[in-house]
Amino acid sequence: MSWTDERIETLKRLWSDGHSASQIANELGGVSRNAVIGKVHRLKLESRIKPAATPTTPAAPLAAAEPVNAAPAPQPAPRQAAPAVLEARETPPVAAAPATPRILPSSAPQPVAQQSVTRTLGATALKIEPQFAPYEPSVEEDRPSAEVVPISRNLTLVQLSERTCKWPIGDPLSPDFRFCGNHSGDGSPYCTYHARIAFQPASERRRVR
DNA sequence: CCCTGATTCGC
């Protein structure tokens, strides 16, 4: 492929639109990202307004509005307060036993069985008293709502690579159509989550479909 | 590791 006027034009447009070199190379086809970068330099396109949100750096500002007018925290350090605090180490059990209600993953039947050792005449026998069935495909466990749904990167077609999840998201006819885009391991077309959905073992296949 | 852009340098 050569740099025809049209291709160069496309290059300029995409580059100024903030597409990465690899994305552009992708769309143009027949060129590597290096070729694109090289061309960009030769054309002296450099300066792009905005890095256009690098996929690798979603950038989560979330700047916790730090109260600028917060107490200057000079902490006059009351000569007596400090020692007082130290002595008050016998902190009243205000939040003693929070009685934490354990939230467990829906999977993993947790304590599969309670073991109780029974000693019989010197011999040690292991008696297993299952409190839960080793595995019961219960209705509870089947609720997908309890499943952890990964946040997709919502990449566009051109942003996909050989290692991005190609699980479709949205209406293929809509301009908002995207792909999951999360990392897909080792040649798999999908991320682990979507691979599970896509390649459901006959036993799991049911509800989702 | 995967991805970005920047530079170099033989062709």
Next chain:
DNA sequence: GCGAATCAGG
């Protein structure tokens, strides 16, 4: 002019 190789960084 071109772009693979390589470098530097996130």
